[in-house]
Amino acid sequence: ITAQIGSPPQTVYVQLDTGSNELWVYSNCDESDSPSICADFGIYDPTKSSTSTDTEVEFGITYGKGSVNGIYYIDTVALAGISLPTTQFGVATTSSALFDGIMGVSFGYPYNTLYYNVIDKLYADGKTNSKLFSLGLGSATTAEGEIVFGGIDTMKYSGYLALIPILFPGPDGSYRYWVNLNSLGNTQPGASSSNVYTVTDYSLSVILDSGTTLSYIPQALFNLVLADFPEAAQQSSGIYSVPCSYVTESGTIDFGFGNMIIHVPYSQFIYQPSAGSCYLGFLPSASGDIPILGDTFLRGAYVVYDQSQTSIYLANYVNCGSSLVAVPAGYGAASAFKGQC
Structure with a gap:
């Protein structure tokens, strides 16, 4: 920025x-x-x-x-x-x-x-109606990332924005963008439904963090994901390499927040730091460490962060142009704006 x-x-x-x-x-x-x-x-x-x-x-x-x-x-x-x-x-x-x-x-x-x-x-300073901003990272291969202070871009998502309460404070007592992840799944290429993994106690508290490249989930949950990528091979750095053919396949990793499911395409979930190098977008979080949904999740989501109402809004990211709208103050205000994609 x-x-x-x-x-x-x-x-x-x-x-x-x-x-x-x-x-x-x-x-x-x-x-x-x-x-x-x-x-x-x-x-x-x-x-x-x-x-x-x-x-x-x-x-x-x-x-x-x-x-x-x-x-x-x-x-x-x-x-x-x-x-x-x-x-x-x-x-x-x-x-x-x-x-x-x-x-x-x-x-x-x-x-x-x-x-x-x-x-x-x-x-x-009166530049925004509330402490709200929206973020659409978009594809890692194109420079389409966008932040809107005080508003949203209704041509960066489809459907309505689902309101998700921020855990305030979070489980560790910190004031960050903590939310509950209720399900995690994998819709493999050609499959008609998602293979949903079990999330402990039906929810996992995670932080949405654009400053983290990969996403970190507990070891037991990571092992279930890993089983769906049998070619994954752990490297000396700890990261798991996968064949780059996954990038062109039609599968999605599916993140559930209440009734909202964010379907992150393999093309965005697979981390590609350079041509010909492809890695699984998850890593296991060490015991006691904070689970984080980083860029490998955020590239598939349109996220509105409303600090004033301690709420997050989520929708599936789609880029069909640009149409900026100021969001008025108030609980649930962003939910009124339907995505145009």
Whole structure:
């Protein structure tokens, strides 16, 4: 996602992360794990902004992979032409296993931050009707990913959006995008119905996290999925390779949330980091670790995140154009808009 920071604006590209809650950027690329990638994504130099304020307050964030430390600054941040003066964010001084900045869009003030994060600020400044945004990642092979702050794109899904309550707080006491997954299945190529696996106690609490590439489920459930992919072979990294022929087959992995079933095509569920390399989109979560539905799930879903009403809306992702609609405040408001695909 593109952010313009400072006066005059400095363009920085940051990773969108629904699993974290803070925006931070690099001021130089020396600390990045890949200075060349960092340089391509852009940096923010506070000394070149007339509206920059150094708060002299330190920050530190640890991710599933990587960490960053630095200083909080306050400056103007613009997203899609919408200017947000006096926005607080981090400027990195040291980092590990990271190569570009991150925009966390999970719950901010007062649950996870002592200041307004980007979603809070959009609402506080009157730019959105509520703390709501929608995300359609779309295909991994085309640059069609889209985030809409304060609204939805009715040409990115079919049918109606199903409302799913956010577990608030989650089972671990954290304030994140926790929801209950009620079923998991696999509709194999040519099959007329899904082979539904048993989910413990009829529901599994999971986090929706766009900052995680794969999806992580408990070992017992993973073993059931693995049995449907007999050619899968575990690599030294732990990931499971599969024949790339799966990508062109018509099967789907089926995720059930109440009455809504999200059918993720094999073409999106199979992770393809490079041509000729294909991997199962699931990995087993270690005992005690948090189950996560990452990009291998999200590429098949259109997701509306409504912090104000602690709700998620889900529909099957389809891209048939673009038609943006502002969502009014209120419980269930997004359910009124039928997808045009």
